[in-house]
Amino acid sequence: MKLALAQIAIEGGDVAENVRRATEAIESAAERGADLVALPEIFNVGYFAFETYQRNAEPLHGPTLTRISDLADEHDIGVLAGSIVEDLSETTDETPAEEGLANTSVFFDRDGNRAAVYRKHHLFGYESAEAEMLVPGESLGIAEFEDVTVGMTTCYDLRFPELYRSIAEAGATLVLVPSAWPYPRVEHWRILTQARAIENQCFVAAINGSGSYEDATLLGRSSVYDPWGTLLAGTGDEPEIVIRDIDPERVTRVREEFPAWHDRRR
Template sequence: MTANHVDAGDGLRVALVQFSPDAGNVEDNVERALSELEAAADAGADLVAFPELFDVGYFAFDSYARQAEGLGGPRLAAFADAARENDVWVLAGTVVEDLASTAASSVDVPTPADEGLANTAVVFSPRGDRELVYRKHHLFGYDSAEAELLVAGERRPTVDVAGFTLAVSTCYDLRFPELYREYLDAGADLVLVPSAWPYPRVEHWKTLPSTRAVENLSYVATINGAGTVGGTDLVGRSTAYDPWGTPVATTDDRETTVFADLDPERVRSVRAEFPALEDRRL
């Protein structure tokens, strides 16, 4: 995997790991992801982020139930350990969560149901502590396997990271601006978007996150998969957008890691220069 370095100022250096999972091969995918995490940390990343269902592959629907684990399982524990060992924040992309296992464990995170599967993002601090759990709120429609197999999440948490208030949304969530307004009202100024966005909807993939950034005068950083997963080609193009909606770091559809230096002062200066949010009428 190559690395694409683009400086966007001082602040939080984010590594967007554009990863191509081997469908259903969780053990290999996790091993490779942990290697990319270490490489990104060595390159100076403060936060390392992975795509949607990088562990199993989004389109490997037949593997979801077999490969699911609770929040206290060994897969996420490995990323907690890696965060601590490498002294970085980690967004463990999303993984398939077994809600029954989580509910039955000592993990103190409410579940939206006592059983079923969720598409779950977990953020770990450099201490290896679980700081945020976000379960995909909008499940893909059109009679998709996702809507049939998964339980939608209800919690929309945030966490403070290096001067930012960070939130997470997942892939299809990009089409629902009201979620991003909720995050804005919660103080979020950086939203990470792990995704498995496929061809041919390239223009949607470029327009929607840029629009969410413009609407909320916030950073939005997308982390997409790459390659072919379950017979479906992913568009890649992981990108960090600044509060003007301008791409400050991006790439093509190949496996790579994109680095961007994000500055919380940039959000404050843009909102002061163009205070459109003060004109909202609720």
């Protein structure tokens, strides 16, 4: 499976422009033969544009996710729309949640169908208004795509390894991590992503944004780690699309060769 990480430039509060850039990234990934493309955290609004969250919040059937669904269907490609500010008060489907706003990622299959919804579990409070403005999710995000079981987490979740163990125990062999990770915590970004791959012996792909808003600058560096924790692909801090082959059988081979996964005690 060819996985594309779309590290797009994000303009805080400019939903129309950000969705246009996401559209171009999806179309470019499809042209380059990708099977699945993943977008960054709050790609349409911009993570740090907190003052615009309320007016730019959308339900799952809102214009941003409808556009992404249409693109997945049109280009025959899976898409992780990761994430938007969801207005939970307007969500009336099979994924009930509290009222308020949530940081919500949606996985679309090749036909544009909604295959999984994940609401960020761990809300960031350090120099961030996220924990004050949003409500956390409660359920795991797991999607079946092609021959890969995909797990979904978001940014700050990287600091909580128990979530990743739960996802791996649910069968995930690839975990996608849409993010809005800023400078200066470059080493945290690199080490935590690599550690989640090593300890769960699975692929972990973290998709960051690019650009600045007020005094926050996203560090980019979207990356894919294999089940050994080896860096397979990575970027700098400028906009870029990275495409990498993901072999789900490699997870099985690594776990058989070095059986730490089987030796764990609960």
